[in-house]
Amino acid sequence: MRRTLVIIKPDGVNRCLIGEVIQRFERKGLKIIGLKLERLKVYQLKDHYSHLSSKPFYQELMNYMTSIPCILLVLEGKDAVQVVRTLVGSTNSREADVGTIRGDFAMSVQTNIVHASETNEIAEKEIQRFFKEEEIIEYDQLNFNWIYCGSEKEQYHPSDVEWKSDQEQYAKAKEEKRKIE
Numbered sequence: 001m002r003r004t005l006v007i008i009k010p011d012g013v014n015r016c017l018i019g020e021v022i023q024r025f026e027r028k029g030l031k032i033i034g035l036k037l038e039r040l041k042v043y044q045l046k047d048h049y050s051h052l053s054s055k056p057f058y059q060e061l062m063n064y065m066t067s068i069p070c071i072l073l074v075l076e077g078k079d080a081v082q083v084v085r086t087l088v089g090s091t092n093s094r095e096a097d098v099g100t101i102r103g104d105f106a107m108s109v110q111t112n113i114v115h116a117s118e119t120n121e122i123a124e125k126e127i128q129r130f131f132k133e134e135e136i137i138e139y140d141q142l143n144f145n146w147i148y149c150g151s152e153k154e155q156y157h158p159s160d161v162e163w164k165s166d167q168e169q170y171a172k173a174k175e176e177k178r179k180i181e
């Protein structure tokens, strides 16, 4: 399983789109394993947008991102990073595909509702930047069996691995008992 970071930015919060955005991730089949409302700090955003620090829009971007609280999410799923980027759409909302979050709800290059990590490596760093370890909660979700096919589940579901090793241990114990008898 892969994890990715999503931020519902101040425009998403102010435009009352929190529920709508989260619903899109939920109904796709992504699992929410981290969720909080937080006003982002300048030092966090300096790291987060360090690659944009020389851009003319940088200061405006920092002001916007610190203006009111954001919603922060950690989502889990197979190929979660790419799946979420596809659901979010391209940076310039005016050009984003219809059906994507930015394509459906935004008109701006800057106020484009959501942030989503771009690669697996970046996602890991971004999750660590915004979440403490104890704020991420692993659990079994009941709809899991219907979201992935058998081989995907075997490969990716941690409790399947546990279940399998339980079964292996049980089979071994049974075999040993049989030998003794």
Ligand code: UDP
Pocket (backbone or CB within 6 Å): 052, 057, 061, 090, 091, 109, 110, 111, 112, 114, 115, 116, 118
């Ligand atoms: N941004 C901006 N002006 C630009 C390009 C980007 O204000 O010309 C902002 C916008 O909010 C964008 C963020 O900077 O989401 C990060 O830019 P990036 O190129 O990483 O886009 P993203 O990964 O969010 O699609």
Ligand code: MG
Pocket (backbone or CB within 6 Å): 118
């Ligand atoms: Mg980016």
